[in-house]
Amino acid sequence: MPDSVTLSHVAREAGVSPSTVSRVINGTARVAPEKERAVYEAIRRLGYRPNLIAQGLAKGKSMSVGVITQDIASPYYGEVIKGVEEGLGGSPYYPVFASGHWRPDAEREAFKVLSGRKIDGLIVMGGLLPDAELLALAEHLPTVVIGRTVPGLEPDCLTVDNAQGAYEATRHLINLGHRRIAHIAGPLYQQDARDRLEGYRRALAEANLNFDPRLVVEGDYHEPSGLMAVEALLARGALFTAIFSSNDQMAYGARLALHRRGIQVPGEVSLVGFDDLPSSSYTTPPLTTVAQPSLEFGREAARAILSKLEGRPYAFAPLANRLVVRESTALLRQGVR
Amino acid sequence: MPDSVTLSHVAREAGVSPSTVSRVINGTARVAPEKERAVYEAIRRLGYRPNLIAQGLAKGKSMSVGVITQDIASPYYGEVIKGVEEGLGGSPYYPVFASGHWRPDAEREAFKVLSGRKIDGLIVMGGLLPDAELLALAEHLPTVVIGRTVPGLEPDCLTVDNAQGAYEATRHLINLGHRRIAHIAGPLYQQDARDRLEGYRRALAEANLNFDPRLVVEGDYHEPSGLMAVEALLARGALFTAIFSSNDQMAYGARLALHRRGIQVPGEVSLVGFDDLPSSSYTTPPLTTVAQPSLEFGREAARAILSKLEGRPYAFAPLANRLVVRESTALLRQGVR
DNA sequence: AGACTTCTTGACAGCGCTTTCAAAGCATGG
DNA sequence: CCATGCTTTGAAAGCGCTGTCAAGAAGTCT
Numbered sequence: 001m002p003d004s005v006t007l008s009h010v011a012r013e014a015g016v017s018p019s020t021v022s023r024v025i026n027g028t029a030r031v032a033p034e035k036e037r038a039v040y041e042a043i044r045r046l047g048y049r050p051n052l053i054a055q056g057l058a059k060g061k062s063m064s065v066g067v068i069t070q071d072i073a074s075p076y077y078g079e080v081i082k083g084v085e086e087g088l089g090g091s092p093y094y095p096v097f098a099s100g101h102w103r104p105d106a107e108r109e110a111f112k113v114l115s116g117r118k119i120d121g122l123i124v125m126g127g128l129l130p131d132a133e134l135l136a137l138a139e140h141l142p143t144v145v146i147g148r149t150v151p152g153l154e155p156d157c158l159t160v161d162n163a164q165g166a167y168e169a170t171r172h173l174i175n176l177g178h179r180r181i182a183h184i185a186g187p188l189y190q191q192d193a194r195d196r197l198e199g200y201r202r203a204l205a206e207a208n209l210n211f212d213p214r215l216v217v218e219g220d221y222h223e224p225s226g227l228m229a230v231e232a233l234l235a236r237g238a239l240f241t242a243i244f245s246s247n248d249q250m251a252y253g254a255r256l257a258l259h260r261r262g263i264q265v266p267g268e269v270s271l272v273g274f275d276d277l278p279s280s281s282y283t284t285p286p287l288t289t290v291a292q293p294s295l296e297f298g299r300e301a302a303r304a305i306l307s308k309l310e311g312r313p314y315a316f317a318p319l320a321n322r323l324v325v326r327e328s329t330a331l332l333r334q335g336v337r
Numbered sequence: 338m339p340d341s342v343t344l345s346h347v348a349r350e351a352g353v354s355p356s357t358v359s360r361v362i363n364g365t366a367r368v369a370p371e372k373e374r375a376v377y378e379a380i381r382r383l384g385y386r387p388n389l390i391a392q393g394l395a396k397g398k399s400m401s402v403g404v405i406t407q408d409i410a411s412p413y414y415g416e417v418i419k420g421v422e423e424g425l426g427g428s429p430y431y432p433v434f435a436s437g438h439w440r441p442d443a444e445r446e447a448f449k450v451l452s453g454r455k456i457d458g459l460i461v462m463g464g465l466l467p468d469a470e471l472l473a474l475a476e477h478l479p480t481v482v483i484g485r486t487v488p489g490l491e492p493d494c495l496t497v498d499n500a501q502g503a504y505e506a507t508r509h510l511i512n513l514g515h516r517r518i519a520h521i522a523g524p525l526y527q528q529d530a531r532d533r534l535e536g537y538r539r540a541l542a543e544a545n546l547n548f549d550p551r552l553v554v555e556g557d558y559h560e561p562s563g564l565m566a567v568e569a570l571l572a573r574g575a576l577f578t579a580i581f582s583s584n585d586q587m588a589y590g591a592r593l594a595l596h597r598r599g600i601q602v603p604g605e606v607s608l609v610g611f612d613d614l615p616s617s618s619y620t621t622p623p624l625t626t627v628a629q630p631s632l633e634f635g636r637e638a639a640r641a642i643l644s645k646l647e648g649r650p651y652a653f654a655p656l657a658n659r660l661v662v663r664e665s666t667a668l669l670r671q672g673v674r
Numbered sequence: 675a676g677a678c679t680t681c682t683t684g685a686c687a688g689c690g691c692t693t694t695c696a697a698a699g700c701a702t703g704g
Numbered sequence: 705c706c707a708t709g710c711t712t713t714g715a716a717a718g719c720g721c722t723g724t725c726a727a728g729a730a731g732t733c734t
Contacts, residue, residue: 007720007722016684017683019723020686022722023682023683029683030682030685049449049453050720050721051721053393053394053455053457054720055455055721057388057390057721058720058721059689059723073412073415073418074415075417078412078415081410085409096433099430114385115385117431140728223616223619249616253622279560279616282564282589283589335713337734355714358691360713363692367712368712388689390690391690392691394721395691395692395718396693397719414713525687
């Protein structure tokens with residue numbers, strides 16, 4: 001412990017009672033100006049920092065908010081996390097992270113750990129916990145859910161329209177003249193993956209293109225599955241001139257598979273991703289993709305949870321996906337494959 | 338709070354004193370088997386979970402270890418963080434993260450926040466804090482430093498030989514026949530950036546190639562600076578057939594700049610990075626790079642800090658960088674540029 | 675000037691848990 | 705059968721802080 005100066009040390013040094021010191025620190029009550037000065041002076045001299053643990057115990061709150069992610073190292077969650085960190089900055093609250101590793105039991109465990117640490121609020125990013133459990137949690141604990149809508153908890157769920165984003169991505173491809181558009185879906189047990197698939201289908205339907213299940217492959221949101229998806233597509237002899245991938249990471253994998261086969265992007269096949277990871281502007285070619293406001297997600301979630309903790313009402317700012325057209329998509333040129 | 342079952346509730350339920358409950362929970366002393374059973378039974382029935390805050394206050398330790406990174410969302414730190422998380426898993430300790438944002442004052446502040454939370458140990462990843470300050474910290478608090486050697490704290494510093502990695506990368510290029518090798522350096526106020534530059538120079542010297550300052554551009558470890566570095570190189574009319582970039586992110590930027598100019602990789606220019614980020618196997622072409630054992634860094638650091646906290650001696654497992662040859666490097670073909 | 679407010683302040687009782695400390699229970703041995 | 709040494713157990717005192725309470729100081733009003 002760097003310092004073990006306690007509040008009573010300060011009190012003694014300043015010639016006042018501990019209560020008074022506590023009062024000036026928290027601004028809980030008026031204190032004579034000269035005593036206040038004396039206290040500040042003593043704090044400075046002793047280098048006192050309140051012990052948050054003790055404070056937490058006394059107040060019954062820990063001044064921390066739990067954040068449950070699936071994979072703290074994934075580029076997508078990284079952005080959201082950063083947003084949360086930023087959004088909480090300046091407030092007295094602090095984020096503590098836990099990863100669910102895409103396993104409901106791990107997620108449950110993560111929550112238990114957080115609950116042992118007596119977090120005051122909870123931010124859940126997606127996740128696999130059943131709605132019912134999340135609802136139960138939210139009953140006891142101010143909760144905000146990102147990227148998922150839990151029935152009965154709608155006002156606390158921060159989402160953007162995944163289907164709409166996917167729709168626009170697909171629409172963009174259609175506008176470029178593509179007719180045979182493959183889709184690399186995310187894991188379909190996840191709602192957002194299903195929504196994106198849905199948006200893809202809607203765009204097709206609207207353009208009177210019929211949906212061909214042989215053009216859809218399910219991946220797991222990681223690069224290798226994108227690569228394998230393209231391999232699978234090619235292996236089954238599917239004909240396509242464009243690919244809409246349910247996230248950027250799989251698009252990277254797809255890009256590599258295409259590169260290996262000597263298929264030009266966007267010359268022969270156009271490629272669209274979803275997420276707009278920071279590195280997507282630096283792929284070759286830079287990836288056309290649906291930008292998720294991930295940083296804003298984090299910031300908004302943080303703001304929302306702060307408001308709840310302070311008992312203020314709150315409504316989320318409207319956040320939307322936005323198609324970013326870069327260089328991985330082009331007008332359909334030839335009837336290549 | 339989901340549960341506010343306290344230890345005394347359990348005690349009452351089990352018909353024993355609070356002390357006894359504490360004893361069976363912590364295994365601090367022998368307890369009659371039947372009481373022990375009764376306690377466990379009561380814990381189960383009430384769904385009791387110890388309040389870590391209270392425990393922390395009573396024991397004088399918070400069961401948490403602080404982790405100071407620069408940017409929690411950066412792909413490189415993400416891996417290390419994940420390693421720390423894994424390494425701490427199973428132990429009663431929990432990581433609490435704070436970001437220094439590459440600013441010494443923010444880093445200092447981050448540490449203060451952590452110290453207010455009474456962390457029991459500290460893992461510092463690189464960072465910009467002066468050695469002296471770090472030394473002072475380590476005096477009061479079990480500390481492990483990753484990716485940096487602090488004089489006087491050597492046994493607690495976990496590093497790999499950056500110069501050696503850079504040497505091998507450059508050497509690889511030389512072996513492929515390259516003679517004019519550009520280098521995109523990291524920010525030179527950081528030791529690792531300097532070390533990598535040093536390794537590059539050593540390899541050149543050893544091959545009797547003379548060092549040309551016009552072939553070196555300093556970046557900031559982010560993608561745009563890699564792009565700008567290549568632009569700068571080209572603008573100043575530098576002739577080179579290979580680039581060694583001080584990290585992968587800048588290599589991505591360089592790759593894009595080359596792509597924009599229609600310069601083939603590795604056909605006309607070979608490209609080597611440093612770090613081996615997860616996405617580097619999925620760039621086009623997959624990037625030859627020096628793999629840092631970042632996940633292991635995290636794990637080792639976690640293991641080390643745990644040992645220190647439990648008073649066990651510890652020595653780091655030897656960790657080394659390793660050149661991963663992929664497809665962004667090739668034999669020198671022509672005297673192109 | 676006396677009675678009554680209004681402030682400021684210190685004492686003190688917790689928050690939920692750990693950890694002495696000493697009493698009580700038990701077995702052992704002379 | 706009692707002294708002796710262990711073991712098991714509960715009472716109680718904190719850990720560092722907050723927040724209630726009531727006492728004392730100061731100010732207000734008639």
